Amino acid sequence: MYSRPASPIIQRTNGPIPWKAKLESSFERNYSSTSMDSVYVSMCNIKRSGDVSMHCLQFRGFLKDDARFLKFSLAMNDNILMGDIKSDPNAKISWTMPKTKEYFHFKGKFYIASAPIQVTRFPPPKIIDDDTSASDYWEKQRIKLWNELDAKSRATFTWPSRGEIPKAADISFSCQALKSSDKTLVHDIAMDNFCLLVFKITDIEHFDHSDFPPKRWVYKLSVKTNLWDIQMANP
Template identity: 60%
Template sequence: MSSPSSPTSPILASPSPAPWFPMLKKSYTKNFLYTDDPVYISMANIKRSGDVSMHCLQFLSFLEDDPRFLHFPLAMNDNLLMGDIKSDPNARLSWTMPKSKEYYKLTGRFYIASAPIQVTRFPPPRVTNELSAQEFWEKERQKQWKALDDKARAMFTWPSRGEMPKADKVAFTCQSLKHTVPDPRKKTDETQVVHDIAMDNFCLLVYKVSEVEYLDYTSFPPKRTVYTLKDSRWIAKEANP
């Protein structure tokens, strides 16, 4: 989330209902809802150098208020992913549903909802008329933070992912971090300090979908449909399998 000095968040136009979302939600339920394993989605965009950037993003949730938005975790100190998002926030996601034999290719744009003390170049747009963009996305960020397990929270105390050489073992000492509530009776609470540092490092990587390519290969020939958002309306077209 941006501070007051950051660029003003754009106001989100109300689109027509997303016809692809019930299918995607049903596919997710069939394939991943009842597993404890993390769900990863492949992402690709273009680096400043012109090379293709590829990452595996851990899926957190859909946004209840607007199905066009997907949530992923992002560390403020993740220089690799943060750098690639800043170089080009437009990206494609590839999501395979192996159990139901379906495939989704998503086209859209990334936004970053960070802690209020942080400043990011791409604050998410306004979703509702009741709350400002800053208030809405900070509530979402806190909600997703509370939903993380203790080990996932601890990872936001670690050094930047993927960098070499690997940091000393002491940098990964924190391996479990419970969600804590400040105790006003204590002037200094080390557990609370570590928790707050980790939470300030935690961002929501918000992806807004503008096009969906859906492939259903349960039949032969397979069925391919492309959903495109144009002038706040979703247009569906059949495509060759």
């Protein structure tokens, strides 16, 4: 006999973020802390034209102060990704874990923390802190992530816009940071082009088929109550 699907288990919590431990545990089990391999996730949103955009973003870590934020990087002159995010900062992210084969689907909103000299129409989110302004907080986070990047990653922020076609065949998009004699100037140019891209999670679907029967959890953040609704859905 086949068992009937169980009724959804509905909970509401205002305690610690209920999915945080699962996501961080899954990350630790799937990626070695000593590995130099980059971790990429897929994101999509809607362009101004109405078409669906798709990008692979390099995951840069969790925001320690708030687990609802995932960190990525963005070049100010990346007209493709920057343009798609500005057209609609609301997006979805899909993350399949390579070893455990479980996946997380995230729904949320992107925010851009750029260098102070840059101007964007989408400033980073506000924070509740009497001692630190939102701009100061996110600038510290941007610099912190910049300092964590290796030399080659920093050098990419001196490159022209992604997808740009050379005007002449003999023009190469070589890395200026590895050739320039004025390292300070090149470093400043690269750092000013570097943006911290953060994604604030509002909904999560977590599917785990490591055991039988597989399990699917759905987490939704209520805007009105700021509480997380938890449901166990059919696999």
